[in-house]
Amino acid sequence: MSGILFGVGVGPGDPELLTVKAWRLISGASTIAYLCANGGQSTALEIVRPFLPDAYKSIAIDMPMRVERQPAQAAYDEGSNRIAKDLDEGRDVVFLCEGDPLFYGSFKFVSERLIQKYDVVVVPGITSISAATAELRQPLVERDETLKVLPATMSAEKLKSELATASAAAIIKVGRHIDKVKAVLSELNLLDQATAIEHATRPTQIIRPLNEIASPTLPYFTTIIVRRK
Amino acid sequence: MSGILFGVGVGPGDPELLTVKAWRLISGASTIAYLCANGGQSTALEIVRPFLPDAYKSIAIDMPMRVERQPAQAAYDEGSNRIAKDLDEGRDVVFLCEGDPLFYGSFKFVSERLIQKYDVVVVPGITSISAATAELRQPLVERDETLKVLPATMSAEKLKSELATASAAAIIKVGRHIDKVKAVLSELNLLDQATAIEHATRPTQIIRPLNEIASPTLPYFTTIIVRRK
8 A cells, every 4th residue: 555645735934823634644743745945944844843753754855946847847856756755655744835835835736746546645734825924914805806926927917907907916926026016906905905915924923014014025925905894 | 811712623524634733622622612503413513523622502593584684684693692701701612604604604793893802813724626626636726826715696797797707706695596597607608518526525425517407506505616728
């Protein structure tokens, strides 16, 4: 019997925002896999640290942080092969995913390499959008409203046309695109209705009205919540 | 010292999809509030039943299931007054919310009546969209894609224009709007790329390709996931 690959969402940062199911799987895991950057830290592993078992085998997949896709694909190949080895020997593998595994997550790059041959179970996680909204304590969407999740990497033109017809929006992957986002929101008279939440529920969390931010970049893990008044 | 009002998301149905924070607050609660329909059951209370404390005070807010808004608003007034009484006496109140409290949730109707006077803390929950996606084991959105959350109650024309520019969409509140949704998806050649998930992660869960569904209504808690190939 092969082992099962569990893609487990660990939520936005607060360890208490893991699900009970994620806690059960992680605390009882024999093999835990995760991505790490350039031989360094894994945010997902840091989030679950309070719940790690005393002893477990690590499969750390070192992701080259480069623009080209080929080195990343090679890293996923190599990592998936290491995971497959454990599955072949009948051991389950818990793969840690920041936020939710299938919501802009990297889990697909592992699961698409293994799902034909092995059982895959996905445990959803709290997204940064739900976390940011909870911190703001204001409804994100209600009744018949439309929510759009818009990566800030898209063109100003497309961002503008999508925002023009949204009741509410979450703009993600903000980083160095902050000026473009501010310009578009300003054109639509929505700048005063936007709030930036950096690192929601982490110790480094910062919440600011977008119109008070002057810096040319924000962390990649910034969510801008826009809610039409 | 007044008590704190906790708006706690209990997720889509599987009790293990509660967060650790929700579990901690619910299992230690002295007062638990929730909505129920016409004197009957509360889905949120059913979800958390494995985690309820041995003894607690219930504040059941009976919602009249009628089209007019006034009776519902009167029920929220009355329920909020009962919650305020506990908060005034220094007791925390845990208000149970299906899914995520601020994502198409009813918690706003309670919190807007109490947030000026009392501390309110929101604990995010797993949405039915994350749950449905996890059951499908396919990515919902990745890289620079746009996600739209579209209530099926909107007009066919608006639904069509929004779907035309979405990489992926979650159509919620399906119920008796199924034929309209199918017609629009068909016009856009997206019908074959849509899957209906009824009651995600509950014992009554059903997953079907949308093009295999002939019935004129689906449960209200059906999510249709559309992902452009």
